[in-house]
Amino acid sequence: MNGALVTVGAELLAGRTTNTNATWLCRRLHERGVDVERVTTVPDRVTDIARVVNEYRAEYDVVVVTGGLGPTHDDVTMAGIAAAFGRSLERNDEALAWLTEEGGYTREDLTEGTADLPRGARPLHNDVGVAPGAVVESVYVLPGVPEEMKTMFETVADEFTGHPVFREVVVADEPESALVGRLEELREEFEVTVGSYPGDGVRISIESTDEELTDAAAAWVRERVEEIDPDSAS
Missing domain, CATH: 3.30.70 (Alpha-Beta Plaits)
Known part of the structure; x- marks a missing residue:
């Protein structure tokens, strides 16, 4: 299995935040026998996210994307993923049910758009945060907050397989x-x-x-x- 990693965020490109997520994910993927061949950082821009993800999903077995999840104005990663697949971005009932039933939130607690995912995506629940991640075919979308990213990755770690190195x-x-x-x-x-x-x-x-x-x-x-x-x- 080979793969690529895409990290999203203007703060990474400006040098205000150290990209520890990339280092951690490369190490964990390598441990599982995944050959990571690309690490790319893109700004919070739908077109950039869509272009890079679309290119990489055609070239690699898996693509892992981190950062830019949530309902605020600069959280556009899910929209970029939806655009890469030519799908609409819509409310995911499974993600919303988990947030309200397991996460302890009410609908009034949640900002509009929190549970919006690309159509047909498999939601990944956020056990230490709010914004869900998602799996769309071979693309895994994880939060940018390190603790949330690490916890969510471990829930799908067994899906990344290769020969141990x-x-x-x-x-x-x-x-x-x-x-x-x-x-x-x-x-x-x-x-x-x-x-x-x-x-x-x-x-x-x-x-x-x-x-x-x-x-x-x-x-x-x-x-x-x-x-x-x-x-x-x-």
Whole structure:
């Protein structure tokens, strides 16, 4: 399974808010074996949301969208999703029933439009907030508030499946340029994904869907570099 992530919000583009949702979601999807190939941030604009989501849903197995849910003037994500699918935005009776029966709200408590979702969407209930999320075919729409996003994601986490990825890290006390030959030899010797990241030492990341192969590749590297403790390197 491969996927793309779309985060919505002018505050992200202006640098006023750190995009922690993208980092958290990429990590959780990676843990579940989903290969995230795109992370895109768009403004609170229906046309931008619709264009990017429409492009990505045609290219990837799943698309996860966060931010811009709710009934206020700049919460336009659901309208953008509806436009991407050529559907109307309408009140979802299941979402409204959950809010009033399980969420403890009355209709008078809820702002007009709170339960509006793209026609035919599967609502995702918000256990720690108000605005519901939704699933439309392969597109998952989650809140932007981190606690709400994380809680809602866990309710659908089992729907994101792939081959689990095993990872080992070796930190070499050598310049990255000195490791080029050995890293190339590693890639020829083992069918693994290799990344090298300089810092205090060079952090060599080794990944594959085969745990024994990953361990063997890491052992091969450790025999050929002067290793330092990964916890002491940044």
